[in-house]
Amino acid sequence: MVERLSGLWTHLQTLPVFWLMLTLAVYQLALQLTKRTHGFPLANPVGLSILVLVLLLYFTGTPYERYFAGGQWIHFLLAPATVALAVPLYLQRERIGRLLVPLLITLTLGSLFAIGLSVGIGWALGASPSTLLTLAPKAATAPVAMGIVEKLGGIPSLTAAVVILTGITGSIAGPWVLDRLGIREPAVRGFALGLASHGIGTARAFQESTETGAFAGLGMGLNALMTAVLVPLLYRLVS
Amino acid sequence: MLTGFLRLLAFLVAGESVVYLLALPLPGAVVGMAFLLIWLLWRGHAPSENLTKAANGLLQYLSLFFVPAGVGVILHFERLQREWPAIVSAIVFATLVSAAFTALLLKALAGRKNGQESRHG
Numbered sequence: 001m002v003e004r005l006s007g008l009w010t011h012l013q014t015l016p017v018f019w020l021m022l023t024l025a026v027y028q029l030a031l032q033l034t035k036r037t038h039g040f041p042l043a044n045p046v047g048l049s050i051l052v053l054v055l056l057l058y059f060t061g062t063p064y065e066r067y068f069a070g071g072q073w074i075h076f077l078l079a080p081a082t083v084a085l086a087v088p089l090y091l092q093r094e095r096i097g098r099l100l101v102p103l104l105i106t107l108t109l110g111s112l113f114a115i116g117l118s119v120g121i122g123w124a125l126g127a128s129p130s131t132l133l134t135l136a137p138k139a140a141t142a143p144v145a146m147g148i149v150e151k152l153g154g155i156p157s158l159t160a161a162v163v164i165l166t167g168i169t170g171s172i173a174g175p176w177v178l179d180r181l182g183i184r185e186p187a188v189r190g191f192a193l194g195l196a197s198h199g200i201g202t203a204r205a206f207q208e209s210t211e212t213g214a215f216a217g218l219g220m221g222l223n224a225l226m227t228a229v230l231v232p233l234l235y236r237l238v239s
Numbered sequence: 240m241l242t243g244f245l246r247l248l249a250f251l252v253a254g255e256s257v258v259y260l261l262a263l264p265l266p267g268a269v270v271g272m273a274f275l276l277i278w279l280l281w282r283g284h285a286p287s288e289n290l291t292k293a294a295n296g297l298l299q300y301l302s303l304f305f306v307p308a309g310v311g312v313i314l315h316f317e318r319l320q321r322e323w324p325a326i327v328s329a330i331v332f333a334t335l336v337s338a339a340f341t342a343l344l345l346k347a348l349a350g351r352k353n354g355q356e357s358r359h360g
Binding site: 201 | 244247248250251254264265266267268269271272273275276279280286290291293294295297298299300301302303304305306307308309310311312313314315318319322324325326328329330331332333334335336337338339340341342343344345346348349
């Protein structure tokens with residue numbers, strides 16, 4: 001029986017559906033914990049879930065590829081969800097139209113600022129050139145940042161990690177920073193969260209209101225375009 | 240819900256196709272989002288209940304979809320151990336300072352514009 005039990009674990013480990021189920025279960029628990037500790041900023045469902053799953057893989061010695069065989073079914077939904085952001089954007093079209101010029105100016109300067117500051121801080125603290133390249137597009141959504149880094153000869157999978165940590169930082173501490181600055185307008189809060197911390201910031205913004213979420217989606221989408229234009233240009237300038 | 244999801248996937252595939260054909264340095268999903276937005280604006284009436292349901296259903300769980308890619312951080316422990324002060328500082332400070340910068344700039348620009356609008360009537 002004991003032999004069977006240890007055999008069962010070995011068997012389950014090879015099943016993609018096992019890791020799919022664990023990911024959903026861990027996320028569900030993280031979500032409940034976040035709700036229960038209402039307002040405690042470190043209780044972030046994405047951060048908590050990743051932490052628990054990383055520990056689980058580490059202590060069971062499971063390779064990431066094996067985990068991802070199940071995780072990819074969730075990962076896949078990122079793309080249609082990104083397309084779906086057009087719906088809340090459409091519903092906010094009048095407000096966006098009225099703010100178009102300020103939004104575009106803010107986008108250009110904000111995007112430059114985010115790239116410059118990331119690389120600047122990394123450089124000042126002695127990061128290697130390949131790490132600096134990975135940090136540059138980190139405010140953009142993961143697939144864009146990974147695409148840019150891949151084209152310029154960096155490390156795409158490290159980019160994914162850095163981009164996601166950026167999103168978690170923005171979603172945990174971003175609203176707190178905006179509160180301290182006295183920023184209450186949903187459009188402004190959303191645009192800032194989306195521009196600086198892409199989809200994870202956008203998911204956090206939707207928790208505040210649909211309008212905040214829609215502007216976050218706009219900030220994320222526009223900054224994806226802007227980063228894809230600016231990072232290769234700046235890279236050519238410095239190299 | 241199914242037709243709504245199908246519509247999202249159709250726009251995603253359209254986005255992927257254009258990215259491939261024009262060799263754009265953008266993900267297909269972002270281009271697909273732009274196409275769906277243009278299509279909604281061009282039609283000019285509210286999105287169907289099907290599409291709204293599918294979109295809201297997905298967006299409700301947006302943060303979940305980042306988890307599997309995030310677990311990939313496990314592949315980079317070594318580099319993180321070596322360069323963590325630079326990486327963590329760049330992530331934390333650059334993210335929060337650029338969120339603050341963006342918010343203050345947009346508030347200043349949009350506030351001025353709203354002020355002008357209200358002066359005109």
